Amino acid sequence: MNVKVYSASNRESLPKMIVAIGKGMIAGHALGLRLFKRDLKAGFEASMLGYLWTILPSLAAAGLWIFLNHQRVIKVAPTPIPYPAFVLIGTTIWTLFSESLNRPIQRYKTAMSMMVKLNFPREGLALAALYDMLFGMILKLGVLMIILVFLGITPTIYWLLVIPLLVGVVFFGLAIGLFITPFGILFNDIGKGINLILPFLMYLSPVVYPLSSDSFLGKMQVFNPVAPLIEGARAVIAGLPYEMFTPLCIWTGITFLFFALGLLMLRIALPIIVERSGS
Numbered sequence: 001m002n003v004k005v006y007s008a009s010n011r012e013s014l015p016k017m018i019v020a021i022g023k024g025m026i027a028g029h030a031l032g033l034r035l036f037k038r039d040l041k042a043g044f045e046a047s048m049l050g051y052l053w054t055i056l057p058s059l060a061a062a063g064l065w066i067f068l069n070h071q072r073v074i075k076v077a078p079t080p081i082p083y084p085a086f087v088l089i090g091t092t093i094w095t096l097f098s099e100s101l102n103r104p105i106q107r108y109k110t111a112m113s114m115m116v117k118l119n120f121p122r123e124g125l126a127l128a129a130l131y132d133m134l135f136g137m138i139l140k141l142g143v144l145m146i147i148l149v150f151l152g153i154t155p156t157i158y159w160l161l162v163i164p165l166l167v168g169v170v171f172f173g174l175a176i177g178l179f180i181t182p183f184g185i186l187f188n189d190i191g192k193g194i195n196l197i198l199p200f201l202m203y204l205s206p207v208v209y210p211l212s213s214d215s216f217l218g219k220m221q222v223f224n225p226v227a228p229l230i231e232g233a234r235a236v237i238a239g240l241p242y243e244m245f246t247p248l249c250i251w252t253g254i255t256f257l258f259f260a261l262g263l264l265m266l267r268i269a270l271p272i273i274v275e276r277s278g279s
Contacts, residue, residue, distance in 0.1 A: 014264075021123060021263050028124025035107075035124070036131035054139045058095035062088040065208045076209045081238040085151050089237065090207035092144050093169055093230050096137055098198050100173025103129040104262075105184035105191055108270075112185065115274045122270055126178060126263065133170045141166060148237060161236045169229050172255045178262025182269035206230055225251045 065087045068074045079086040107129045108115075115122065141162065149155055184190040202208075204217060205226055211218040221227040221244070228248035235242040 017264060017267050021267055024121040024123035025127065028121035028127055031120060031124035032127030032131060035111075035128040036135070039128075039132075040135065054136045055143045058088075058092040058140060059143075061091040061095065061208075065091075077212070079210050080240055081153070081234065082151060085148055085153055085238075086210070086234065087208050088144065088147060089234050090205075090230055092140050093166065093233060094202050094205065094207045094226065096133070096140060096166060097169050097173045097226055098202075099136065100129075100133045100170045101177045101198075102191065102194060103132055104174060104177035104181045107132075108181050108266075109185055112274070115270070122266060123263065126174070126266070129174060129177070130170070133174065134167075137166050137170055153237065156239070158236050158239070162233050165229050165232050165236070168252060168255065169226070171259060172225055172229075172251070175255050175258035175262055179258055179265055181262070182265055182273060185273055222247045225254070 062084070065074075066084050069076050069083055069087075076083060104126060107125045111125050114120075145155065145159065180190060180194075184194075205211075205224055206221065207230065211221060213219070228244040228251060231244050232242060232248060234240060
């Protein structure tokens, strides 16, 4: 009889951990899908608006800025596309990013009691977070396209390029979220700090107003991982020139690196965290 002993420490070598993570992703697919379906159903059973809650945050944020601009409460510089379309694209992508960043911490914290009692591929929780965000992305994208057509922007075949850009937003948010999840499980301050910082970062990004390329903040957008994705989506939808291809490629590579590092961090830290939670 084979006996496997689990301990609060992880003595696996790096190659073995990488192989174990790959096996965990494969083995955890069914669990992640089951958790996604269960929580999706449970989350909307007692809700009058149901799936609308997936898209309402970005629509509400966009609606507020459109109203303020229309009433001349704020003065926004001229935008290359109608302002309602400009701000709607920006808030949709930013909301998707912020939700993706927070989702891994939420998934792992919610499953802590289950991890203490049961042995299962922990990577299944990361996959559940991924399925959550891909579902939300599809809903947001569908509503966004409908509203853009209503605003008078003619759809083209190039609109399909928005899909990989939004997938990139999801993966970047999840990558950062996975990387900080061990700290977020141990300290509630992490989640609160993220929610405090994200609105500030949004105003430093080309979400609700254009940033002049001649300004200091505009020049710093090459270091903003979300800016190339937002500007790329606007360029694809409106047929505008795109000048951030190099930052986009660089941040895509960094995304994969952070995603891998996040999974490694969880592989190393979770046994210790689970052991402390169960003691």
